Amino acid sequence: MDKRVLKTKTALTDALFELLETKEIADISVTELCEKADVNRRTFYIHYSNVDDIFEDYENELSEQVYQTMKSANGDIETLLDTFDNILSSNFQGFKQLCLNQKHHALIDRLQRMLFHTLEDSLxxxxxxxxxxxxxxxxxxxxxxxxxxxxxxxDKMSYQELAIINKEIIQANLTILK
Known part of the structure; x- marks a missing residue:
């Protein structure tokens, strides 16, 4: 991808996630988003037709990143879990906004299928x-x-506690595999 296109898309995505800290996506206009991202409206419309399209683009990128990274983990369950956790940690704000704004369904379906097939292939x-x-x-x-x-x-638990609990649950359930 051209560096200018990447810079523009990153600026728009970052601006959207920042605005979502205080507003619902339906209340964010293209004009407001472009001002926040310091991007021209015409440039926005070259890449997207509406604000929701940024979520779709982000979902596609995150799903591909998870898939490629987990495929290279070579089947070790500990490595797979650490890899998955690292990807979600590095995309924390975006994934959080996708989940909290109910725009995560397509991403969640893709991630679940990808994780299933990766676990199946490796285990x-x-x-x-x-x-x-x-x-x-x-x-x-x-x-x-x-x-x-x-x-x-x-507020129920820390992120570190979540990661530990996930590992314990997964390890316990993997003993069921024949």
Whole structure:
């Protein structure tokens, strides 16, 4: 991607996430977003047709980043979990805004499917049983949903506690695999 395009999209995404700290997405105008990002409205419309499109673009980028990084983790469950946690940590503000603004459904579906297939590829043999697949489906959905829950209830536990609990739950459930 051209450096100018990347700079523009990053500025718009950062500005959107900053505005979402105090406003609902429906209340954010293109003009306000462009002023915050120091981007011309015409430039905005070259890349997006509306403010919601920034979320879709961010979802696509985050999903691809998670997929590529987890594929390179080579099957070690500890590495997979650490990798997943690191990606979400480095995209913390964006993922938080996606979850809290109910714009996360497509991303969540993609992340769950990607995590399931990555776990399946790295942990199971060629012909996994239905039971094994069910355990991995449960794990992948549960892991993603635990982050959503935490974003919605950050006062219940620290981020470090969440990561520890997720690892313990996943390790316990992996013993079910045959």
């Amino acid at each position: 199971l043999v060629d012909n996994p049983s239905a039971n094994d697949q069910l355990v991995l489906q449960y794990l992948s959905s549960g892991l993603i949903n635990s982050y959503i829950y935490w974003f919605e209830h950050p």
